[in-house]
Amino acid sequence: MSLTSTTTTAVDIDSADRLAAITDFAYRMRHHVIDMGEVQGQGYVGQALGAADIFAAVYAGHLNHRADDPEWAERDRFLLSTGHYAIGLYAALAAAGILETEELLTYAADDSRLPMSGMASYTPGMEISGGSLGHGLTVAVGMALGLRHQGSGSRIFNFLSDGELDEGSTWEAAMGAHHHQLGNLIAMVDMNALQADGPTAGVLNIEPVEQKWVAAGWYVRRVDGNDPAALLEAFDDVTSRATPRGAPSIVICDTKVGYGATILEEREKAHFMRIEDHEWQICRDQLTERFTPNSMKA
Numbered sequence: 001m002s003l004t005s006t007t008t009t010a011v012d013i014d015s016a017d018r019l020a021a022i023t024d025f026a027y028r029m030r031h032h033v034i035d036m037g038e039v040q041g042q043g044y045v046g047q048a049l050g051a052a053d054i055f056a057a058v059y060a061g062h063l064n065h066r067a068d069d070p071e072w073a074e075r076d077r078f079l080l081s082t083g084h085y086a087i088g089l090y091a092a093l094a095a096a097g098i099l100e101t102e103e104l105l106t107y108a109a110d111d112s113r114l115p116m117s118g119m120a121s122y123t124p125g126m127e128i129s130g131g132s133l134g135h136g137l138t139v140a141v142g143m144a145l146g147l148r149h150q151g152s153g154s155r156i157f158n159f160l161s162d163g164e165l166d167e168g169s170t171w172e173a174a175m176g177a178h179h180h181q182l183g184n185l186i187a188m189v190d191m192n193a194l195q196a197d198g199p200t201a202g203v204l205n206i207e208p209v210e211q212k213w214v215a216a217g218w219y220v221r222r223v224d225g226n227d228p229a230a231l232l233e234a235f236d237d238v239t240s241r242a243t244p245r246g247a248p249s250i251v252i253c254d255t256k257v258g259y260g261a262t263i264l265e266e267r268e269k270a271h272f273m274r275i276e277d278h279e280w281q282i283c284r285d286q287l288t289e290r291f292t293p294n295s296m297k298a
């Protein structure tokens with residue numbers, strides 16, 4: 001570990017700058033996602049575009065980490081429960097400076113450190129292997145308990161999908177977190193209304209979802225997951241409550257699959273997208289048109 005490591009933390013910059021940083025971060029992420037997807041011609045691109053603002057709010061707004069020392073003992077942990085969203089996390093890790101941008105182009109290739117489903121043993125900054133869904137929150141509970149035993153002030157951020165709320169293990173973990181009063185645990189759910197088998201509402205209706213988490217003893221916020229200002233405020237709120245012992249928190253984020261690339265937002269088969277060669281540039285152009293990045297303002 002370098003003695004000159006810079007710790008990125010939410011208190012480094014004031015709130016207007018923090019919002020700009022999150023917006024810029026999400027913009028860079030979305031372009032990384034398109035670049036990675038184009039190499040394969042397909043992938044979980046829609047989820048990553050939809051959830052980019054959530055990743056950005058956490059990484060650029062809250063997660064204490066060191067880009068040049070991803071295993072820094074005092075870091076906050078970001079647990080990607082949904083291994084298939086790895087393309088989104090790789091984009092975040094590059095935007096955060098933990099991965100080199102050039103490496104993203106090896107996405108899902110043989111011998112790459114960036115497999116299609118997230119693997120902790122391969123990728124710097126990937127804390128768990130989340131391919132088997134419904135286990136992330138259970139690991140997060142164990143990690144939060146373990147860190148508290150060690151006297152650590154680190155927080156655990158756990159990213160879940162709405163499909164994972166169908167899993168009984170998620171609810172066992174939710175009750176366990178309340179039982180152990182894991183105030184150092186902050187979860188978020190990407191409510192993109194979609195699963196592999198179709199719309200979430202048709203596979204297994206999980207609404208009213210806030211009430212379920214409240215009943216399990218959690219502090220709950222529900223926000224538009226594609227509104228960076230709303231996300232920043234909600235994560236400010238939950239992190240301000242985070243203590244080693246207290247109620248765990250969750251931010252339920254309603255998002256749109258493919259957000260920012262209109263042709264992908266309109267796609268019917270959106271869980272695993274096949275995208276034609278000529279469509280990648282259309283996606284880039286639509287992203288650039290939709291978002292005006294602060295880095296490009298005079």
Ligand SMILES: Cc1ncc(C[n+]2csc(CCOP(=O)(O)OP(=O)(O)O)c2C)c(N)n1
Nearest residue numbers: 047131132133161162163192194195196271
């Ligand atoms: C335990 C387990 N069951 C099934 C799968 C197969 N699977 C992969 S992604 C997925 C959809 C899960 O829902 P969600 O994450 O909400 O889907 P998305 O929003 O990405 O379309 C499923 C069932 C799996 N990876 N793990």
Ligand SMILES: [Mg+2]
Nearest residue numbers: 162163194195
């Ligand atoms: Mg989903």
